[in-house]
Each structure stands twice: as structure tokens, then as C-alpha cells.
Amino acid sequence: MDLKTKNSSPVLTEPVSVNKSRLGLPSKKTPICPPSGSYLTAHRRKPRPGKLDDVRHSGWLDAMKSSSPPRKKLNKDFSSSAEQDIAYRTWMLKYPSALTSLEEITSRAKGKKIALFLDYDGTLSPIVDNPDHAYMTSAMRTAVKGVAKCFPTAIISGRSRDKVYEFIKLTELYYAGSHGMDIMGPVRESESIGDHPNCIRSTDKQGKEVNLFQPASEFLPLIDEVFCSLVDNTKDIKGAKVENNKFCVSVHYRLVDEKSWFLVAQRVHELLKDYPRLRLTHGRKVLEIRPVIDWNKGKAVEFLLESLGLSGTDDVFPIYVGDDRTDEDAFKVLRERDCGHGILVSSVPKDSNAFYSLRDPSEQVMEFLNSLVKWKKSASS
Numbered sequence: 001m002d003l004k005t006k007n008s009s010p011v012l013t014e015p016v017s018v019n020k021s022r023l024g025l026p027s028k029k030t031p032i033c034p035p036s037g038s039y040l041t042a043h044r045r046k047p048r049p050g051k052l053d054d055v056r057h058s059g060w061l062d063a064m065k066s067s068s069p070p071r072k073k074l075n076k077d078f079s080s081s082a083e084q085d086i087a088y089r090t091w092m093l094k095y096p097s098a099l100t101s102l103e104e105i106t107s108r109a110k111g112k113k114i115a116l117f118l119d120y121d122g123t124l125s126p127i128v129d130n131p132d133h134a135y136m137t138s139a140m141r142t143a144v145k146g147v148a149k150c151f152p153t154a155i156i157s158g159r160s161r162d163k164v165y166e167f168i169k170l171t172e173l174y175y176a177g178s179h180g181m182d183i184m185g186p187v188r189e190s191e192s193i194g195d196h197p198n199c200i201r202s203t204d205k206q207g208k209e210v211n212l213f214q215p216a217s218e219f220l221p222l223i224d225e226v227f228c229s230l231v232d233n234t235k236d237i238k239g240a241k242v243e244n245n246k247f248c249v250s251v252h253y254r255l256v257d258e259k260s261w262f263l264v265a266q267r268v269h270e271l272l273k274d275y276p277r278l279r280l281t282h283g284r285k286v287l288e289i290r291p292v293i294d295w296n297k298g299k300a301v302e303f304l305l306e307s308l309g310l311s312g313t314d315d316v317f318p319i320y321v322g323d324d325r326t327d328e329d330a331f332k333v334l335r336e337r338d339c340g341h342g343i344l345v346s347s348v349p350k351d352s353n354a355f356y357s358l359r360d361p362s363e364q365v366m367e368f369l370n371s372l373v374k375w376k377k378s379a380s381s
């Protein structure tokens with residue numbers, strides 16, 4: 001990936017009909033907002049305009065319904081648990097377990113430098129109702145610390161970089177927040193990375209010099225404005241939560257009664273009409289609003305590989321472990337580069353660009369990380 005030239009900037013040319021007042025300066029109408037990173041939950045009903053047809057026709061409602069469905073719903077064609085099991089096993093023929101395939105994986109990685117990329121929610125911590133309570137276990141923290149001692153390891157999360165660090169609290173890792181739009185990586189002298197217009201030299205929490213890459217920095221005021229508006233627009237929807245992830249905003253509907261999901265969709269849909277430079281992606285019971293820039297978790301992997309001096313060589317073996325649709329961009333990059341492997345964390349069959357699978361974070365992801373450490377230690381002893 002060439003990051004030297006301005007042409008490589010991930011910020012796309014602005015659409016023709018952009019309202020200039022929306023391009024960066026907070027509007028005067030911006031509602032008073034709670035502190036960045038906070039949530040607001042309220043139970044007041046306030047009818048607002050918005051067309052149900054809009055969200056139906058755009059496919060939003062269908063996407064919301066199929067997002068992170070409970071096992072029995074996803075597998076509605078398979079009534080008994082035995083049938084569900086067969087469906088999962090059949091699916092695993094295409095996406096074999098990374099645990100039982102460990103020998104295959106490590107023999108491909110032999111003689112190469114492994115770089116590990118880990119998603120957070122649903123990968124290192126189980127999915128829970130309250131996003132503020134998505135803690136990882138201390139056993140998982142020990143496992144992550146273990147792999148980070150053996151291989152360069154980075155977290156790539158949809159959360160803000162600060163927040164994901166608060167959950168993990170390990171200084172041995174590199175962190176990319178906001179779906180890769182906020183990367184704190186190692187300093188590499190005289191390479192293309194340092195010359196990039198969106199890359200600045202900074203220091204981390206330990207005072208170590210780092211490169212801070214924020215390709216969507218110009219969107220910061222806009223994202224803050226949208227966050228405040230969404231907090232206000234959804235405060236009457238019981239269970240809705242709006243999360244400020246710095247360069248993107250999450251609107252959670254996991255705790256919203258399914259009958260009111262269309263309301264969440266309507267409010268977000270209506271708001272986005274005024275913001276042509278923002279777009280929507282779907283996550284696990286969450287609508288995510290992010291800048292229209294050519295950047296995602298896949299690009300973040302490429303950027304980090306380059307920062308680590310591991311790009312463009314045949315002797316690198318990246319492994320990316322993730323559970324979400326946003327992780328598919330990273331799986332795709334590895335597949336297209338024919339280098340390393342993506343591992344999908346899922347307890348239900350779903351299509352993916354990953355090569356392997358793991359059933360859950362708490363047992364299988366942790367076991368996989370521990371097995372990699374064991375292999376590395378035995379290979380180098």
C-alpha cells in the first residue's frame with residue numbers, strides 16, 4: 001500500500017449535492033450534548049416525522065432483523081438442536097475449526113512472522129446487553145498478553161480507541177479504534193507512513209513515541225454533532241443507546257422492543273438525509289454511522305502491517321480473528337493478498353471471507369491464543 005502521495009488519502013471526493021454547512025462546522029442548532037463517550041437512555045415517547053416505507057425499501061429493517069439473531073431464529077429451518085448441530089457441522093466443512101486445524105495453520109506459518117489482529121466485542125469479550133459491561137475475563141487478558149509477547153498484536157475495534165484500551169488495559173498491544181479510523185502504531189523512520197498527511201507523531205500512555213493515524217480527523221466536529229442529534233432524536237425510544245466512538249457513532253437497539261426497531265431506523269435514516277458525507281453500516285444489533293471515506297478494518301490491517309515493516313514481504317503471516325460484518329473487510333484483504341488467514345468467531349453458520357472458525361470467545365478464542373503461544377514456544381526451544 002502506497003501511503004506517500006496525497007492521492008492515497010482515504011477521504012473521498014465530496015458528493016455533488018453536499019450542503020456546505022454540514023461539512024465540518026457544528027451547526028448552531030446542535031443540541032446540548034452529554035460528554036463524549038457517554039450514553040443516554042430515556043423512556044419518553046415523542047412522535048417524530050419519518051416514513052416507514054423509507055426504512056423498509058432501503059432494506060434497513062430486514063438487515064436489522066437479521067443482525068445477531070438468536071440461534072433458534074437463525075436456524076428456523078432446523079427445528080431440533082440435533083438438526084442445528086448438523087447444520088453447524090456442515091458449515092464447518094467450509095470453515096473448519098481453527099483449533100482442530102492448528103497444525104495446518106502453524107505449518108503454513110512456519111518460518112514466517114505471524115502478526116495477530118484481534119477484534120474486541122464478540123471476539124475477546126462475549127456479546128452482552130449493555131455495551132458498557134462488555135468486560136473480558138482476566139484469563140482472556142492473560143492469553144492476549146501471552147500472544148502479544150510472542151507476535152506483534154493489534155486490536156482493531158469499532159469502539160473508540162480509548163474505550164477499547166480501558167477494557168483491555170494491555171500496553172503490549174497496538175490499538176486501532178473507530179473501525180480502524182484511529183490507529184496508534186509504531187514509529188517507522190523514513191517510510192511512507194510517517195509522510196502521510198493524516199499521520200502525526202505522538203506519544204502513548206507510557207510516553208513512548210508513536211504514530212497516530214486518523215484518516216477521518218476532519219469529520220470529528222460532524223460526528224460530535226450527529227452524536228448529539230441522535231441522543232436527542234432517540235431519547236423517547238425505550239432501550240435505545242447512542243455511543244460516541246469518536247470517528248463513528250453507534251446506535252444500539254439490542255434493548256429496544258422489536259416493535260420499535262423501525263422507529264430507531266427512521267430516526268437514523270431521517271438524520272442521515274442531511275449528512276451526505278456520512279453512511280450507515282449494520283453491526284450486531286447496532287446501526288453504525290461513519291464517514292464516507294475509503295477506509296475500513298481491512299485498510300487498517302494493511303496500514304499496521306506497513307507500520308510494522310511487515311508489508312510487501314512473503315515471510316509474513318497475518319491472522320485476523322473477528323466476529324462481525326465489519327471484520328469481513330479484513331478477512332477479504334487477507335484472502336485477496338493470499339497471505340495469512342481470517343478466523344470467524346460464530347456459533348451459527350454464516351457466510352464469510354474467513355478461512356477458519358471458532359465457536360465462541362470465552363473458550364475457543366482463548367484456547368486458540370494459548371495454543372499459538374504454546375506452539376511458538378515449542379518451535380523456538
Ligand SMILES: O=P(O)(O)OC[C@H]1O[C@H](O[C@H]2O[C@H](CO)[C@@H](O)[C@H](O)[C@H]2O)[C@H](O)[C@@H](O)[C@@H]1O
Nearest residue numbers: 120121127128129131134157158250254284286
Ligand atoms: O469491532 P468491535 O470491537 O467488535 O466493536 C463493534 C461494536 O461493539 C460493541 O457493540 C456490540 O457489543 C456490545 C457488547 O457486547 C453489544 O451490547 C452490542 O449489541 C453489539 O453491537 C460496541 O458497543 C460498538 O460501539 C462497536 O461498534
